[in-house]
Amino acid sequence: MSLWISRVKVLRFGAFQDRSLPDFQPGLNLLYGPNESGKTTLMMFLRGMFFGFEGRGRASAFIPLDGAEAGGSLALRDGQGQEWLLERWGRGRKARITVSGPAGVMSGEGACQNLIQQVNRSVYENVFAFGLDELASLESLNQQGVKELLYSASLGLGQVSLAAVEKELKEESKKLFHPDRRAKSEIRLILAELDKVRQELHRLEQQPQEYQELRQELDRVLQDIADLEGQSRQIEGELLWLKKLSQAWPVWESWHLTRAELDALPPVEGFPEDGLGRWENLKSQSDRVEEQLGELRAELAQAEAGAGAQTPDQGLLEVGSALMSLWEERVLWEERRSQQERLEKEVAARQARLTEALAQLGLGWGEDRLADFHLSLSRRYEVQNWRQRGEEARQRCRQGEEAREDCRRTLEEKEGACERARISGSASEGGWAFRWGFWILGALLALAGLGGYLGGYKQLAGILGMGGGMALLAALAILLYLSTVRRQRQQDLEEERQRAVTALDQAQAALEVSRARLAQLQEEWGAWLKEAGLPPELPPEAVLDLFSGVEKAQELLQQYREGQRVCQDLEEELADFGRRLGEILRRLARPPASREEVNATLIRLKQELGEARQAQEEKQRWLEKAASLKNDLAKWQGVGDRLREERQNLLAAAGVEGEEAFRQRAELYQRRQELGQRGRELTVQLGLVAGGEGELTRLKEDLAQTTRGDLQTQLGQAQASLGELAGQLARLREEKGKLADRRQKLERAEELSQALLREQTLATRLREAARRWTVGTLAGYFLEQGRRRFEAEYQPQVFQQAGHYFALLTKGAYLKVMTHLEGEKFFVVNRQGQHTPVERLSRGTVEQLYLALRFALIQAYSQSGRNLPLILDDILVNFDPQRARQAVRLFQEMSRSHQVLLFTCHPHLVNLVKDVLGPEAPDPIDLEAGEDQGAPLT
Numbered sequence: 001m002s003l004w005i006s007r008v009k010v011l012r013f014g015a016f017q018d019r020s021l022p023d024f025q026p027g028l029n030l031l032y033g034p035n036e037s038g039k040t041t042l043m044m045f046l047r048g049m050f051f052g053f054e055g056r057g058r059a060s061a062f063i064p065l066d067g068a069e070a071g072g073s074l075a076l077r078d079g080q081g082q083e084w085l086l087e088r089w090g091r092g093r094k095a096r097i098t099v100s101g102p103a104g105v106m107s108g109e110g111a112c113q114n115l116i117q118q119v120n121r122s123v124y125e126n127v128f129a130f131g132l133d134e135l136a137s138l139e140s141l142n143q144q145g146v147k148e149l150l151y152s153a154s155l156g157l158g159q160v161s162l163a164a165v166e167k168e169l170k171e172e173s174k175k176l177f178h179p180d181r182r183a184k185s186e187i188r189l190i191l192a193e194l195d196k197v198r199q200e201l202h203r204l205e206q207q208p209q210e211y212q213e214l215r216q217e218l219d220r221v222l223q224d225i226a227d228l229e230g231q232s233r234q235i236e237g238e239l240l241w242l243k244k245l246s247q248a249w250p251v252w253e254s255w256h257l258t259r260a261e262l263d264a265l266p267p268v269e270g271f272p273e274d275g276l277g278r279w280e281n282l283k284s285q286s287d288r289v290e291e292q293l294g295e296l297r298a299e300l301a302q303a304e305a306g307a308g309a310q311t312p313d314q315g316l317l318e319v320g321s322a323l324m325s326l327w328e329e330r331v332l333w334e335e336r337r338s339q340q341e342r343l344e345k346e347v348a349a350r351q352a353r354l355t356e357a358l359a360q361l362g363l364g365w366g367e368d369r370l371a372d373f374h375l376s377l378s379r380r381y382e383v384q385n386w387r388q389r390g391e392e393a394r395q396r397c398r399q400g401e402e403a404r405e406d407c408r409r410t411l412e413e414k415e416g417a418c419e420r421a422r423i424s425g426s427a428s429e430g431g432w433a434f435r436w437g438f439w440i441l442g443a444l445l446a447l448a449g450l451g452g453y454l455g456g457y458k459q460l461a462g463i464l465g466m467g468g469g470m471a472l473l474a475a476l477a478i479l480l481y482l483s484t485v486r487r488q489r490q491q492d493l494e495e496e497r498q499r500a501v502t503a504l505d506q507a508q509a510a511l512e513v514s515r516a517r518l519a520q521l522q523e524e525w526g527a528w529l530k531e532a533g534l535p536p537e538l539p540p541e542a543v544l545d546l547f548s549g550v551e552k553a554q555e556l557l558q559q560y561r562e563g564q565r566v567c568q569d570l571e572e573e574l575a576d577f578g579r580r581l582g583e584i585l586r587r588l589a590r591p592p593a594s595r596e597e598v599n600a601t602l603i604r605l606k607q608e609l610g611e612a613r614q615a616q617e618e619k620q621r622w623l624e625k626a627a628s629l630k631n632d633l634a635k636w637q638g639v640g641d642r643l644r645e646e647r648q649n650l651l652a653a654a655g656v657e658g659e660e661a662f663r664q665r666a667e668l669y670q671r672r673q674e675l676g677q678r679g680r681e682l683t684v685q686l687g688l689v690a691g692g693e694g695e696l697t698r699l700k701e702d703l704a705q706t707t708r709g710d711l712q713t714q715l716g717q718a719q720a721s722l723g724e725l726a727g728q729l730a731r732l733r734e735e736k737g738k739l740a741d742r743r744q745k746l747e748r749a750e751e752l753s754q755a756l757l758r759e760q761t762l763a764t765r766l767r768e769a770a771r772r773w774t775v776g777t778l779a780g781y782f783l784e785q786g787r788r789r790f791e792a793e794y795q796p797q798v799f800q801q802a803g804h805y806f807a808l809l810t811k812g813a814y815l816k817v818m819t820h821l822e823g824e825k826f827f828v829v830n831r832q833g834q835h836t837p838v839e840r841l842s843r844g845t846v847e848q849l850y851l852a853l854r855f856a857l858i859q860a861y862s863q864s865g866r867n868l869p870l871i872l873d874d875i876l877v878n879f880d881p882q883r884a885r886q887a888v889r890l891f892q893e894m895s896r897s898h899q900v901l902l903f904t905c906h907p908h909l910v911n912l913v914k915d916v917l918g919p920e921a922p923d924p925i926d927l928e929a930g931e932d933q934g935a936p937l938t
Contacts, residue, residue, distance in 0.1 A: 002079035002867040003116065004899035005046070010072040011089075013048070014041040022925050026077070027895035028917075031903050032910050033927030039903040040131065042927070043873050046901075047129055049074050050112065051121040053091040076115070079867070084115060117866040124868065127857050131873035135847050135854075169776050176773040177460075179448070187460070187769050194762045218739040225732045232725045239718040245702055246711050248689040252703045255682040262675040271669035272653045279662060282647050289640040296633045303626035310619035313612040319584050320609050326581055327606050330599060333577065340570040347563035354560050357553040370553055380547060386525055387540040393518040395918050400511035406811075407504040413812065413831065414497040421493050463770045467777070798856045799826065805852035809886050810845070817852065844878040851875065851887070855894060862897060869899040876909055884909070888916040 004026045010016040015038060033039055048054075053070040071089035078084070084101040099111040106114075116124070126134055178185040272278065316323075358365050445467045452461035529536050534543060581601070582592050593601040656662050683696075690699040803816040812831060819826035827837045828849065838846060858870065872891075876884050891900055904910065914921045 002897075003076055003869065005074055005869050005901075006077050006083075007075040008042075008046070008072070009074075010042075010045055012068055013045045013053070013070045013072060014038070016041060016045070024899065024901065025922065026899050028891055028900045028902065028922050030910065030913055030922050030924045031901060031927055032905070032907075032924045033903075034905050037905070037927045039873060039905065039927060043129060043131065043871050043903065045072065046074075046869075046871055047121075047125055049086060049088050050116055050124060052088070052095055052109075086112065086115065088112075116868060119861070119866055119868060123861075127854050127861070128868050129871035130854070130875070132847075132875055132877060135850055135875050173773055173776045176769050176776070187766065187773065190762055190766045190769060194759070194766065197759045197762060218736065221732055221736045221739060225729065225736065228725055228729050228732065232722065232729065235718055235722050235725065239715070239722060241702075242711060242715045242718060244689055244691075244699065245706070246708075246715065248686055248699060248703065249708055249711065251682055251685045251689070252700075255679060255686065258675055258679045258682060262672065262679065265668065265672055265675070268665070268669045268672055270653070270655075271665060272650055275650060275654060275669075276663065276666040279647070279650055279659070279666075282643050282650070286640065286643045286647075289636055289643065293633065293636050293640070296629055296636065300626060300629040300633065303622050303629060307619050307622035307626060310615050310622070312615035312619065313608070315588055316605075316609050316612045317616055319587055320613065322580060322584055323602075323605055323609055326577065326584070327602055329577060330602055333574075333598075336570050336574055340567060340574075343563055343567050343570070347560065347567065350556065350560040350563055354553070354556045357549075357556050361549055361553060365553075367557060370550070370557055373550055373554070375547060375550055375554065380544065383540050383543050383547070386521075386528070389521055390518075390525075390540075392919060393514065393521055396514040397511070397518060399918070400507065400514045404504070404507040404511055407500065407507045409812070411497070411500040411504050414493070414500045418490075418493045418497050421490055459766070460770055463774055467774045798853070798860050800856075801859055802849075802852045802856035803829075805855050805890060806849055808890055809848045809852060809883055811882065811886060814845075814849075817849065844880065844883070847875070847878055848883060848887070855890065858894070858898065867898055869901060870894065871901045871903070873903045874905060876904070877906075881912075884912060885916050888913055892917055892920065 005024050007023050008021045010019045010021075012018075021042075031039065031042070048070065049072060069090040071087075073085060073087045076084040076086060082102050084099060087096075087098045087100075089096045095109075097108055097112050099106045099115055101115075119128075174183075175186060177187045181188070354367075358367070358370065361370075445464050448464045450461070452464055525540075526536050529538060529543070534546070538546075578598075581598060584605070585592055585601070588605075651657060651662055654662050654665050656665055686699060687693065687696045690696040799817045799819055803818075806817055806828065807815050814828045814830050814836075816829040817826060818829060818835075827835050828841070829835055838849065841849065861867075876887055879887055891902060894900055902913075910924050913924075
């Protein structure tokens with residue numbers, strides 16, 4: 001599961017108190033701040049949020065000294081777009097951790113570990129979140145979990161030592177068979193003892209006849225015991241069944257009585273479920289409905305009488321809205337007259353400032369052209385876009401030249417590799433031992449087999465001869481394999497060279513396209529200026545300045561025209577006020593009012609309007625109450641009808657016409673239900689006693705054919721028979737013990753049987769020892785050759801990926817990172833194929849190597865579904881400019897699958913990121929900016 005940090009809030013940690021940082025993006029994030037701005041504090045806070053503020057090592061410097069608890073929150077998102085909130089307060093066992101997400105709220109360290117996919121503190125702090133100190137030290141990669149993935153897990157060896165296995169195989173082979181006759185090997189000792197046993201067999205005689213007769217008598221006794229035991233088991237089964245019948249007899253009698261009573265009752269075809277209870281409930285509800293209907297009819301009559309008693313003035317109500325509008329505006333009457341005089345003076349002043357602004361723009365600019373000139377944010381953005389597109393086109397030209405140069409160097413390297421492969425041929429394929437070792441091994445095994453044959457060990461000679469043949473066949477197969485490998489390697493190198501040629505052609509074509517695009521953009525800019533009516537020689541910066549002057553003049557023009565419009569509006573409003581008052585008086589059939597009478601007229605009309613509205617509202621309240629009561633009355637009448645219908649439905653479902661018949665039918669139906677349930681319960685009890693459905697049928701049949709007295713008699717007979725058989729078995733077992741003792745005494749004296757058994761055992765040991773020696777010898781040889789070839793051609797996936805990243809960081813100066821199949825050290829391979837140990841590299845190159853190893857480990861964890869945020873604290877300090885540029889490109893590549901938080905205190909590194917990534921570069925977050933501010937640096 002991918003996980004990235006979207007927002008950070010530090011409530012208390014180090015020098016941070018209630019500090020919120022700008023939102024982080026899922027890809028590359030650049031955080032800038034000088035020394036003491038809090039970069040390391042922030043990294044330690046993020047580590048602590050995931051694994052706890054334990055106060056050990058460097059983390060102890062960030063725990064508040066005043067005794068306050070460290071804490072904060074992280075807003076996180078996963079690859080599916082789901083949001084999570086991680087909150088932590090305090091440290092140690094008293095820490096309070098909550099994780100809120102789509103599944104709800106969880107608490108405790110377990111919830112936090114599930115969120116980060118069970119990655120432990122050591123792995124995260126040394127692989128995912130590290131600074132310059134961890135980067136420069138190999139010990140940080142030797143932590144538990146990191147070390148296993150780096151050295152063992154990818155090789156498939158676990159804790160097994162390959163060198164120890166080879167040594168153990170050689171020592172085991174010598175213990176089994178040693179060419180020196182004076183050495184005490186296991187095969188030679190077995191052969192000597194086997195000769196002695198075979199000499200002893202010649203002097204032994206046949207066994208006496210008594211032994212055979214004793215065995216026959218013992219077999220007869222054993223058969224008699226088996227027959228009696230079978231009879232005993234049969235009687236025990238019968239006794240168990242009789243006990244079940246006796247146990248089931250009371251239940252059986254109750255079941256018969258229940259069935260008899262049920263059959264005696266008259267049948268009931270059907271009855272509504274819980275019919276009697278439903279009948280009582282419906283009757284109670286009907287009584288309540290009738291009572292409620294009487295109350296509603298009385299309230300309705302009262303409401304209708306109250307509505308008829310109110311008579312409001314409808315004329316005043318019709319003009320009420322217009323009258324209240326004039327009432328609210330009367331205070332503004334004199335104010336608008338004085339405002340009109342003041343605005344006339346301001347309009348004259350605005351006209352003078354507009355004339356001055358038009359003169360500054362130049363000839364040809366008047367009010368009409370100024371008003372018609374199109375000036376908007378989109379047009380400003382269009383000019384800014386022209387400027388940005390020009391910069392981007394020039395940047396692409398520079399990047400295209402760099403890419404073409406990289407492709408040219410790659411082609412030279414591939415051509416050199418093809419030439420070296422053609423000259424070297426197959427001279428180094430597999431090594432001398434791997435190409436000729438099997439021929440030598442086959443010859444040695446054949447000579448050893450011939451020596452064994454001449455020495456009289458024919459069986460051993462056959463085994464050695466077979467091993468020699470297998471070794472010669474393997475030698476022939478290896479010759480064919482090496483030839484195929486050489487041809488395949490030359491073909492692969494040629495394909496890589498062709499790909500390099502294609503890449504160079506593509507880079508050259510891309511560069512030409514970028515140059516043509518730059519020229520086209522310059523022509524399109526000139527056409528745009530012509531279309532806009534501007535001089536063709538103006539650059540985008542000058543056009544933006546002109547836009548600023550036009551914008552100021554347009555604001556003055558707008559203010560001048562707005563003043564004129566407001567004066568006109570005031571005049572119209574004053575005239576409209578008098579017209580509207582006259583219209584109201586005309587509709588009320590009252591005489592018009594002069595300007596001096598306006599205020600008194602409005603006061604009198606407003607008082608009358610209030611009285612009319614109060615009467616209207618009172619009448620409306622009575623009418624609404626009456627309507628509501630009518631609706632309630634209709635609803636309760638409907639409820640009463642429904643209840644009567646349900647009672648009739650119950651009577652029909654029961655098949656009766658009256659309440660008394662319904663109750664009698666209910667009692668009969670209830671008794672039949674109780675008897676039926678009792679019968680089913682007794683049947684279940686019989687089934688439990690019987691032990692199964694099939695046994696239940698047999699139980700019922702047997703109980704029906706017997707009586708309780710017969711059961712007791714059969715039980716006594718079975719117990720007596722079982723006791724008699726037990727006595728006979730005891731006597732036969734005693735006789736068997738005596739016969740077995742006599743046979744054992746005779747067997748101790750049977751030397752012939754012991755000798756034959758000893759001979760077979762020694763022969764089996766000899767065959768097994770010879771097989772183990774052959775397998776061990778061949779396995780040791782194959783293991784040694786395979787290990788050498790594996791170290792030369794195969795490497796763990798982590799080191800293969802690290803080699804790719806290291807080659808990218810060093811621009812091809814080093815091509816591979818390799819490790820021995822045994823041990824925990826590794827080395828690098830340069831462009832010339834030379835192996836260089838880590839101790840001989842410069843400090844900057846070592847840090848680049850350790851960075852490549854960490855990124856390879858991160859990809860290995862990513863394959864298991866663990867994509868966590870990467871935190872890098874000023875790790876490019878010792879990189880030269882070229883390799884620092886390569887590292888920035890690598891950061892961009894890693895940011896496609898992981899969130900990367902890159903901390904730095906160096907302004908030149910901020911500029912380097914912008915220069916390398918161009919438009920894709922993230923806006924730097926300034927750690928010294930105010931809270932929730934992260935404006936890009938300029």
